[in-house]
Amino acid sequence: MSEFADIWTYLAQEPLLWLTATLVAYSIGDALYRAARGNPLANPVLIAVVLLAIVLGVTDTPYPTYFAGAQFVHFILGPATVALAIPLYVNLARVRAVALPMMVALVAGSLTAMLSAIGIAWALGVRGEVLLSLAPKSATAPVALGVSEAIGGSPTLTAVLVILTGITGAVVATPLLNMMKIRDWRARGFAVGVAAHGIGTARAFQVNETAGAFAGVGMGVNALFTAIAAPYIIRLFI
Amino acid sequence: MIRHITVLLCFQLAGEVISRALHLPLPGPVLGMALLLVALLVVPQLAEAIRKTGQALLSHLSLLFVPAGVGVVGHLDKLGTDGLPLMAAILTSTVLSIIVGVWTFLAVARLTGSRDV
Incomplete structure (x- = not known):
């Protein structure tokens, strides 16, 4: 037993253990995703995060x-x-051909994300710093954290909300868009990239290459748009 | 492969430096993506060279969010008493944003007659 403790003490201090654990957890998540025949609820990121959180909790690892x-x-x-x-x-030729639809969809999708999130939280009694932290949650993390700090939110809380938004988008996108009978992979990918940044984009690449490419564009332009628009949006609520 | 990674890192580095120097509201990697796109337009041969490595990276994009996701679990208590309202706001706003985004995209594409090429 003490030998195990020695080995554990050594491993616990080495990057090898947790790097390997991350890849193993993701492989399990990916295997379950395949076993569930691509059911979006079996999201590999979500499964891996839950597994690792349990392991960290059980082993008391900071x-x-x-x-x-x-x-x-x-x-x-x-x-x-x-x-x-x-x-x-x-x-690129396909992206250029829909430059205008993308621009309008960016403004509409991004404003909807910010206004409805803040509006709903406000209606449910959320105020102050927590409400402000919610504004940039659809933007990619580095931008969202910067925006949050600039408008008086808490970057740590925003980081949590950004990741939760990404996972939500990755889980709901496919069933939602199938239910709406949307077959245009460009529109599907772009809207998901705008609403759910990189995690949504990663999900889009799992489903369809075209959707992935357009999601990447959506994520990039929404980073810019959120940075510009968020400071004006929050003035409506404070 | 090493050369391909080097190309990507160089563009990321250039993006970081320019973004910080000019105080742009874009993260370095996103600006690096824009810079690489310009480079690919100028030197099309570059695309064929780095395509495989790029695709390999992007096919497992989900994996790369796991460490940040694990970090979130430890901060879930930060949601505090606002946990339920915040979850409701995130779920509803994400669904609404996707619906509005997709409909707007398709409506404007139809109005302007832009076809898929």
Whole structure:
């Protein structure tokens, strides 16, 4: 038993353990997603996050220790975001052809996300810093955190709301859009990218390459639009 | 493969530097994506070269959000007594935003007669 404790003490301090755990948890999530025949409720990110949260809780591991290993996965988000230029380039003629529909859909979708979120929370009694933190939740995390700080919200709370929004978008998008009988992958992808940033985009790539490319565009332009519009939107509520 | 990753990192770095230097409201990687797109338009051969590595990265984009997602679990208590209203706001606004976005896209595309090419 003490030998196990020694090994555990060693491993718990090494990035190897939590990097591996992250990949194993995601592989389990991905396997369950496939076993559920692509049911969006079996979202691999959601499954992996829940599994890892349980393991961290049971082993009493603090998040910084976990992140020391998981940061290698987290880091790849940067170059992967840059790589979104590739499907965008491949689909550029198709993207250009719908520049105007995308611009109007961006304004409509992004304003709907901000106004309805703040409006509903306000109606349910949420006020102050918490309400402000909600405004940029559909934008990609780095932008949302910056906006939150600038308008007087709490960046930590915004980070939580951003991730919850992304997972919500990834889970509801497919059943919702199928129910609406929308077959245009460009419109589907773009709307999901605007509403649910990178996690929605990741989900779009799982479903359809075209949807993924357009979701990447939606995420990028909504980052810009949220940064510009959020400070004006919140004035309606404070 | 190393060269492809290097290309992506160089564009991310350029994006970070420009975004910070000019105080732009865009994260470095998003600006890096725009810069890479311009580069691909100028040098089309680059696209064929980095396409496979890019696709490999993007096919597992979901995985890359797991560490941040785990971080959120520890902060769920920050939602505090506002937890339920916030969840209701997020669920409803995300659904509404997708519906409005998709309908607007399709309506304007129909009005302007823009066809898929």
